[in-house]
Amino acid sequence: MTPETQSAGDTTDPRILRSRRMLMDALANLLTKKEFEQISVQEIADEATLNRATFYLHYQDKAALLQAMTETRFRGLIDRRGISFTNCEGALRAIALGVCDYLTEVTNCPVKGALLPLEGSIIPVIEGMFKEGLERHGPAPGVDVALLATTAAWAVFGAARLWFQTPGRTPAEEMAAKIEAMVTPLFLGAPQ
Amino acid sequence: MTPETQSAGDTTDPRILRSRRMLMDALANLLTKKEFEQISVQEIADEATLNRATFYLHYQDKAALLQAMTETRFRGLIDRRGISFTNCEGALRAIALGVCDYLTEVTNCPVKGALLPLEGSIIPVIEGMFKEGLERHGPAPGVDVALLATTAAWAVFGAARLWFQTPGRTPAEEMAAKIEAMVTPLFLGAPQ
DNA sequence: CCTCCTATACGACAATTGATGCTTAGTAAT
DNA sequence: ATTACTAAGCATCAATTGTCGTATAGGAGG
Numbered sequence: 001m002t003p004e005t006q007s008a009g010d011t012t013d014p015r016i017l018r019s020r021r022m023l024m025d026a027l028a029n030l031l032t033k034k035e036f037e038q039i040s041v042q043e044i045a046d047e048a049t050l051n052r053a054t055f056y057l058h059y060q061d062k063a064a065l066l067q068a069m070t071e072t073r074f075r076g077l078i079d080r081r082g083i084s085f086t087n088c089e090g091a092l093r094a095i096a097l098g099v100c101d102y103l104t105e106v107t108n109c110p111v112k113g114a115l116l117p118l119e120g121s122i123i124p125v126i127e128g129m130f131k132e133g134l135e136r137h138g139p140a141p142g143v144d145v146a147l148l149a150t151t152a153a154w155a156v157f158g159a160a161r162l163w164f165q166t167p168g169r170t171p172a173e174e175m176a177a178k179i180e181a182m183v184t185p186l187f188l189g190a191p192q
Numbered sequence: 193m194t195p196e197t198q199s200a201g202d203t204t205d206p207r208i209l210r211s212r213r214m215l216m217d218a219l220a221n222l223l224t225k226k227e228f229e230q231i232s233v234q235e236i237a238d239e240a241t242l243n244r245a246t247f248y249l250h251y252q253d254k255a256a257l258l259q260a261m262t263e264t265r266f267r268g269l270i271d272r273r274g275i276s277f278t279n280c281e282g283a284l285r286a287i288a289l290g291v292c293d294y295l296t297e298v299t300n301c302p303v304k305g306a307l308l309p310l311e312g313s314i315i316p317v318i319e320g321m322f323k324e325g326l327e328r329h330g331p332a333p334g335v336d337v338a339l340l341a342t343t344a345a346w347a348v349f350g351a352a353r354l355w356f357q358t359p360g361r362t363p364a365e366e367m368a369a370k371i372e373a374m375v376t377p378l379f380l381g382a383p384q
Numbered sequence: 385c386c387t388c389c390t391a392t393a394c395g396a397c398a399a400t401t402g403a404t405g406c407t408t409a410g411t412a413a414t
Numbered sequence: 415a416t417t418a419c420t421a422a423g424c425a426t427c428a429a430t431t432g433t434c435g436t437a438t439a440g441g442a443g444g
Contacts, residue, residue: 015410041400
């Protein structure tokens, strides 16, 4: 049923692609005006000029739409910038900067209570990049690649999120460098 | 209104304390039987033998109840075990073990899609412990304590969460040791 | 004990969610 | 062009959420 169609990201039916795009665009637009919690499914459907039942054909609820939208757009940002975890130093900074920029781009009010639940979609993307990079460079013996990638992804996201909700925050580039400096030791392992 | 009473954790009115405890106990009990998403506010109120309106007097929604419950119970676990971030080596492992144990304790089914949104309540507790420990030991010059504490807290939580949702997982103690080995370099800084 | 204040219960209402059957519109293949 | 399949629209219903006014119960203080 609905959850299945939701993960059918490989569809080519133009009607489906069009509806999903319209729903995502509608949500993105509404997010510039109101907080996520205050947006109703009917509002999203109205904004997308689609029937509410159509919304439920594609997404279980608005959180699922937010997840799908975030993954699509964040991956788009990563692809546009050609970011990959190929080289420890600059790549980690670029990833962190990507997260900071995405957080800035998607929400209008970085108030503490209004932060979107984006970890469910952003972290897996970061995680995937870390895992790919680690596997390509061959992990050190005994290192659990999946665990390290996950841990580092959460660390990066948590740091970027804190930056985003901090009033009068430093420039994103500066923060990304800090995150890189801080998180790099995770990959280098214990110095003992 | 409701959000305000929700954060009024310093009340002494026994009626309020009793109602909140009953609601938390009800949710904890229901979580051993069904997934969070499948539990309705009416069910929680029924289980607590309280009126639904009483639920809303204390919590904005069931997510808020889950947050409050988790923070209370996780802090309780930390206090019972006398865990504090006083000594880098054993303390970090104890914190990680606490998270693993709490995740195990609170939910009946560690299925991928059924994971509770606990980061909002667990991470701040860990973060607070890290911050306290770092401030007590005097941070190295130039280190942003809040940022480091947050980053490390997210890293620990992300790792523990991955462990929890992994089928046939290793013993918690073992995982806690791994997390400690992995995350410790964050505190020691870049080896360059 | 009584009095006052406030938490809780109750019933009710509006809004929203989640689901469903039927009809219409859109797409791909022939 | 026609045909078959399926996405989307529509109206509707039941369940749940969020809210509110009124009455009752519970706790604290004198």
